[in-house]
Amino acid sequence: MSHSNNHVPAIVIGRLPLYLRALTQLASDGRHVTSSQELSEKLGFSSAQIRKDLSYFGEFGKQGTGYEIELLEQALKEILQVHHVWDMALVGAGDLGRALANYNGFEARGFRIACIFDSASSKVGTLINHWRVLPMDALRESVRARKIYLAIIAVPAIAAQQVADELVEGGVRAILNYAPTTLSVPPRVKVFHIDPVAGLQSMTYYL
Amino acid sequence: MSHSNNHVPAIVIGRLPLYLRALTQLASDGRHVTSSQELSEKLGFSSAQIRKDLSYFGEFGKQGTGYEIELLEQALKEILQVHHVWDMALVGAGDLGRALANYNGFEARGFRIACIFDSASSKVGTLINHWRVLPMDALRESVRARKIYLAIIAVPAIAAQQVADELVEGGVRAILNYAPTTLSVPPRVKVFHIDPVAGLQSMTYYL
Numbered sequence: 395m396s397h398s399n400n401h402v403p404a405i406v407i408g409r410l411p412l413y414l415r416a417l418t419q420l421a422s423d424g425r426h427v428t429s430s431q432e433l434s435e436k437l438g439f440s441s442a443q444i445r446k447d448l449s450y451f452g453e454f455g456k457q458g459t460g461y462e463i464e465l466l467e468q469a470l471k472e473i474l475q476v477h478h479v480w481d482m483a484l485v486g487a488g489d490l491g492r493a494l495a496n497y498n499g500f501e502a503r504g505f506r507i508a509c510i511f512d513s514a515s516s517k518v519g520t521l522i523n524h525w526r527v528l529p530m531d532a533l534r535e536s537v538r539a540r541k542i543y544l545a546i547i548a549v550p551a552i553a554a555q556q557v558a559d560e561l562v563e564g565g566v567r568a569i570l571n572y573a574p575t576t577l578s579v580p581p582r583v584k585v586f587h588i589d590p591v592a593g594l595q596s597m598t599y600y601l
Numbered sequence: 602m603s604h605s606n607n608h609v610p611a612i613v614i615g616r617l618p619l620y621l622r623a624l625t626q627l628a629s630d631g632r633h634v635t636s637s638q639e640l641s642e643k644l645g646f647s648s649a650q651i652r653k654d655l656s657y658f659g660e661f662g663k664q665g666t667g668y669e670i671e672l673l674e675q676a677l678k679e680i681l682q683v684h685h686v687w688d689m690a691l692v693g694a695g696d697l698g699r700a701l702a703n704y705n706g707f708e709a710r711g712f713r714i715a716c717i718f719d720s721a722s723s724k725v726g727t728l729i730n731h732w733r734v735l736p737m738d739a740l741r742e743s744v745r746a747r748k749i750y751l752a753i754i755a756v757p758a759i760a761a762q763q764v765a766d767e768l769v770e771g772g773v774r775a776i777l778n779y780a781p782t783t784l785s786v787p788p789r790v791k792v793f794h795i796d797p798v799a800g801l802q803s804m805t806y807y808l
Binding site for chain 2: 474493494546
């Protein structure tokens with residue numbers, strides 16, 4: 395198997411986590427083999443699309459016998475680099491930050507919250523789950539010292555750019571951004587936006 | 602202005618909420634006119650892309666003078682049908698449901714939580730923000746009686762399909778799904794998935 399960051403379209407990369415999620419679900423149902431047809435029914439992409447996406451990374455399926463779930467799952471984990479667990483900094487200890495801190499679905503899929511930051515003195519020092527909330531002015535040095543490359547921004551829109559700047563200065567290279575605003579970051583830094591309202595609006599168009 | 606559901610690619614529709622969000626932000630900064638160039642810098646899409654996307658819906662910009670922010674904002678709200686506020690059912694009153702119930706960014710962008718459901722008898726009847734949590738077995742009839750067409754699923758993956766089935770039976774036509782699983786719904790029903798881990802995995806590929 396070989397792959398290069400330069401040649402696989404970002405839209406294909408964006409679908410790999412969904413393939414992986416479906417495979418993990420099949421494996422947990424005790425299944426060993428699947429097909430592009432079955433994945434197509436589960437995910438809503440065409441089976442041709444799925445075969446083409448996977449073909450960027452090698453030959454996984456056999457004509458007529460389909461995909462070995464465990465092998466493909468492992469391959470996708472390696473391609474996405476989630477065969478080990480990444481430490482993340484969570485910035486923002488409000489309702490959303492709290493929900494993320496208590497979410498137990500991260501670790502099985504390659505991620506772990508390592509520290510939580512907030513700017514409110516009323517929150518700093520309090521415990522959320524088993525983390526003690528750290529002050530925002532420790533953010534940059536803390537992520538740098540711990541070699542944390544991923545962060546989640548769960549602060550209000552107005553504070554998000556400043557947080558992003560400090561994360562980038564601390565060496566963070568990928569940001570999951572829950573603030574409903576576009577962040578300006580250097581090209582080397584990846585940002586993935588989570589905006590539920592944008593999702594809702596893209597559906598009301600059709601209603 | 603005219604538009605048809607059949608002719609505009611879904612990927613274009615998916616970008617409109619981001620244009621709208623950027624325009625609203627500019628307006629709140631006191632601005633009156635913008636350009637595809639400025640929107641490009643804010644959003645990271647090319648200005649040609651932005652002009653092409655908007656041209657599906659009419660002539661908004663003038664050569665050399667750009668877009669009138671308020672006019673374009675209003676037009677996008679009408680296209681996305683968020684010039685009025687939609688009632689939503691929220692299913693799941695755990696940490697995530699609670700964070701969503703307390704989120705104050707919905708209404709200005711066209712949405713309002715109208716009722717909250719949970720299956721746990723320990724949660725039913727309790728207050729979250731100003732909503733009293735309703736029992737899951739009231740879900741289908743409740744959304745039908747209130748003519749609610751949008752819902753948010755914030756329950757564990759294992760319960761999500763059952764909830765989706767009941768929502769669809771109750772007449773819901775668009776679902777924002779936070780459960781990390783793919784839902785099977787009739788083609789007329791729209792689903793938008795929010796899976797933060799999939800977002801993280803699509804970034805670790807590049808690290």
